Amino acid sequence: MNVLQFSKKIIESGLSDSDKKIVIDLHNELRQKVARGEEKRGSPGPQPPAKFMPDLEWDDELAAVAQKWADKCIWGHDRDRNVKRFTVGQNIAYLSTTGDINSLKIEEMVYMWYDEVVHYSKDDVLKFRNKGANNQPIGHYTQMVWAKTTKMGCGAVKYRDGNYNKFYIVCNYGPGGNFLVARQRLFLIIVIIIFIMIDQKSLLLAFICFAVVASAADYCHLYSCQYASRPEHVMCAHPTGGASPVCKQVISSGLSEDEKKRIVDLHNELRAKVARGEESRGSPGPQPKASDMKTMVWDDELATIAQRWADQCSMKSPMCNDVERFQVNQNAGTSGTTGDVNNIQVENIVRMWYNNVQYYDKNDVASFKRSYSVTGRPVGTYTQIVWGETDKIGCGVVRHKPDRFNHVYLVCNYGPAGNRLGEPVYKVQ
Incomplete structure (x- = not known):
């Protein structure tokens, strides 16, 4: 802006x-x-x-x-x-x-x-x-x-x-x-009602076809995106799924159900650790206890958008990834190896984000000031993980070989978005 x-x-x-x-x-x-x-x-x-x-x-x-x-x-x-x-x-x-x-x-x-x-x-x-x-x-x-x-x-x-x-x-x-999609939503409701009255067997097909059209329009014209640093929504810039040629040699794309569960569980484990006042690190630390640390749940819509961005294999700042329900923030990270890429656990990248707590000033919890510490360290990945009001997460991953290393590129979307200037990271006990 x-x-x-x-x-x-x-x-x-x-x-x-x-x-x-x-x-x-x-x-x-x-x-x-x-x-x-x-x-x-x-x-x-x-x-x-x-x-x-x-x-x-x-x-x-x-x-x-x-x-x-x-x-x-x-x-x-x-x-x-x-x-x-x-x-x-x-x-x-x-x-x-x-x-x-x-x-x-x-x-x-x-x-x-x-x-x-x-x-x-x-x-x-x-x-x-x-x-x-x-x-x-x-x-x-x-x-x-x-x-x-x-x-x-x-x-x-x-x-x-x-x-x-x-x-x-x-x-x-x-x-x-x-909202540019208001008329389209009205049309969606009318069409579904007509199909219910005419032929109940056609309901599912009608809903899927029109829901996809309305969903695409939603992302392309979300009101909140016009104020993003990159206002084009990732789902509009890249309307079809699948890995980009930028990824070069793709090994696999997407998270297993077990990986999804492990990501959510680790986030909640780390949030609970902070909430109990057990995080002693910081610059200075320790981090204060929290009174409002919500439990995170997996969100399929956030995950779909995160996967679409992961499939671009881009380390640029993300495009708009908001949804109609709320604004969305994102953590992204990569890890490489010359060995078996499956030896790199997605939890390793989540912990990498969280470990930026070592650079976070405990005095900034009451009012979020910046995504980087005064020494230039990226603390925003940590603060998003423990943002008290964020309760939904969805992630995507691509494993690929762009050079002599095998890479795991993980993207996680969070909503409602954290890292909002002037707001508390979480409420302190």
Whole structure:
């Protein structure tokens, strides 16, 4: 994500109760205008009336996350804005003046978002597209009127930047809108119901065929991927399975059921060790006890995506590997031998990730700061393994011979993703 860090002097942080009311009331007024079919603008317009457009409610958790981001004075979207309940959409805007900052009105920025309707095609309401006429932005408008969004919360900051006074607002919406696959999911449900009524024997075939199509679209247009360092999803960049020619001589691909179990068991063993306060290593150590260390379970969807990336035999930073349920983090590692590749156990690579605990500062557990230690050691592999809120894991492996060594390349995907800046690695007892 490209962001701009402002040199600033904070004038005021936060929204007054009256500003909160202005924001929520204006959103609901504009949503109902659309619902009644009174919005004539568009490219083309008018916008169709809505059968279902509930009023938005203020949400303090969304507001707190938005305020935290606003206070950074960073112009860009917050990639870590999701909450446990749902994926979160976000609108941002700012106004500036050389005069009195109190002359800048919050409703002006809300109207800036909504007025993107002039570029929005009425024909795209049933199937969302993220660009309007002539590639004009329309996502702020569509998030405001997204029917399944029911909650919002905003944060704001007023600050001095050079010769200008600026008013910056961040609004978070949940459940987030602007999913490109929403129309396709509706179609999937309708098709399945039709097949049930016509011919029950055709149900399984219909479900498999349409589920695959919808799944591919999901990955290609996941909202969260647009903020990833490599936004293209691995399942879209590599739509078919099988090892890449980059791997050269492939010995085997995929994990056995026994290996899957051993990976999950080892992760839970290491997490429990930390939770009990038995990890004495660190820089400094020992690592503190945990009060919220969830038990990990295997997740087939995460494993499928991990296997697709492993089959590329790429040591580059990963593409987006998120799923609709949550954002995903990844550990990857390789081990080589001139002997029998089957002598390399997948647990060896997991322990290699975990052993970076020796470089981890126990004082950083309360608030994750970086994936590398101050001396440049990669501690993010360890912190992801013991991230308290992560409870799902899925891995893939390829064994191949790219040179004179036989290699085992292991990729593990974790969700909900850990290593989120400013959040606790786990809750300390």
